[in-house]
Amino acid sequence: MSVSTYVLTGFLDAGKTTLLGDILAQQGSKNMRILALQFEQGDEPLLPLNSDVVVHAFSVERTQDDPEGVASEIAQLLSKGEDQFQEIWIEWNGMLPYSLLESIVLQPALKKALRIDTILHIADATRFERLLMATGGILQSQLAQSDLVILRNPPRQRQFRALKRLIRGNNPGVRITTSAGAQLLRQVFRSPLHPVTRATLLLGGAVFLALAFSPHLQGLGIPVNNIVNAFLGMLLQALPFLLIGVSLSSAIQIFIPRESLEKHMPKSFFGGMLFMLLSGLILPVCDCASVPVFRSMVRKGVPLPLAVVFFAAAPVINPVVLLSTHYAFGGDWKMTLSRAGFGVLIALALGIIFRLRPPKDSVLSGNGSGAIACACGCEEDALPGIGFRGKLLAFLRHAQAEFFSVSQYLIIGALIASVIQSFSSSLFSAGTGGGLALSILVMMAMAFLLSLCSSSDAVVARGLSGAFPAGAIMAFLVFGPIFDIKNVLMLSAGFHKRFIVRFVLLTAALVFTAIFVLYV
Template identity: 55%
Template structure:
């Protein structure tokens, strides 16, 4: 009944629904991969193994995080559940943050999609990888030099849901493969639906902006300088909440309207932080930490891209 009323108000309901479903269908497989990896880390990798084998220094840990980002074909939707598991398993926060912010920018699927979207322009591909790595390392280092106060993990309904299927904290007491396999399935199910609802909310908001709000950003570009153009594209990346495996296609379509510095800001910041990522993070992290991570990522990505392109660029 509401559809005729909304269409009478010139709200393209069918288009919004199609875009929303497109985002969901694109994101859910990657979210599932992330949830399975997250649960596998929690259930099958003992705390003692991580403590013995993981590099003790932050520098080596960050190198491992970067290499992991190159190897895992996952997008931003998948990196957040893995990030939460790494933090719960005691991986140093700077290392875990580096992994979460670098992986959706530099993984193999993103590299290939960027290469084809920009017709084989290796300069843009290399630039995206370079800025992604440098920004992720700097974001991680800020968490090491200025550690967040208190615990970054938040309890609440999500943790109670996980505990209802056999708390993560008791996983060490389960020694048989059958027991761990059952716990793995239950945890995967709980985490998928726990994080998935935030993905659905973020995807719907992103669909609204994609259909009705993009024109606001392109109009704001008229006569804007480099700094403003970069900010416009970074904000656009945040609200559109595109999957990092396909955002290069949208960036390429805007290349004639925005300078290359703004396009690079879009390609680097968008996979690290957007509406759906913030909502997914809210399922397990404190609000103070999420706000800090968002502002730190925005500031570092902007400064890096602006300074480089203001001094000559690509």
């Protein structure tokens, strides 16, 4: 049986050791047998509080050089004595990437012995922004993993809101608290709903409400049955492509080194643009992977215009996206090739514009020297020394996390599309002038807000094709994969806001102009 494990991360002087001592004092008073593992020594060494609390420390050097030996020693500690430990608390060194802890936990000696339930990150609010700039990807990695961020010395309300936005730019779903003592422990042990449970409750509740109120809604002229049928049809069509997309994207993220693109890139600008287009066509990279790969390219010296071409093209023209588009539109090659053509056109135009009018200053923000971490821990240079089996487990975890992350947007998008499809056959005129322009803008805004995965958005677009003209549908299919809320949040963790605003507005203007001119 695996032991519940809690991880406490944070940098020097954040108060990790003091906080852990307080937590162990409260938990130890409940006659619980607890193992505390320290991967650093703070200013106040953690001492055993009573016979039920066992403290064991590992040096930073040994942790880095011998993760397998560290895992074996922890396994021996867990096997000693007659009474099994009920909890494990880990104080993790702030200057070590979280992926190193994962590599220890994934060792054969430990992976069935313990279960990480909650990851806490403690930070001094007055030093947080400076640390984010100075530590690069290490702090981002820890934030991306955290379930709960504990802020000491919270600033005034306005600054606190800005700080929360900064934290959630690295981990949108993280809980943030300034609590201490018993109130903090209640938040630590409050388990959020598993994504599967949350999705089941959401869908089950929606079906129950639809069945319970169907007669009343039908009497009001609301076509409930049509909405439900259209909604379920879109989900059943889109989910297989979503699963294929996240699986291939996760495989690339885990098994293929990011340096492979930079290593084989031609030296000339136009050769480089062609190489980036071919890379986007071959590699099934969707939103979760395109932003970190783009960030990695820029950091490693790939010219910004070439990195922009890959970022804009890959989510639109990769094979999974084109296959799902072909399937969703009933084998319509014109729609499939048009989407690919507009994707290539917009990507090349963006690359040429950034070549002719490059940013005057660096596009990377102060904290951009490190990697952008995804919420599953598969950040750049992650998972060292765990072999193929460990990487396979990381792949499964990454695919699961990404699938449940993007499927919620698919559900919302399919629901909105089914409602629109059932209520109207033509919301906007398909002709020239204001009707087409307005419908294009509406669909671009919808694509941005819904944040659908590019491997499944074609099914939602097909559901809207009866209510919007073809040009608006194409705008939805081209603009959405390049920019949506998720992408902007991830970009904000590593790039200057001025660059992001310019990039988004320029892309929107190019998509609108190209589609309006060709469909008018």
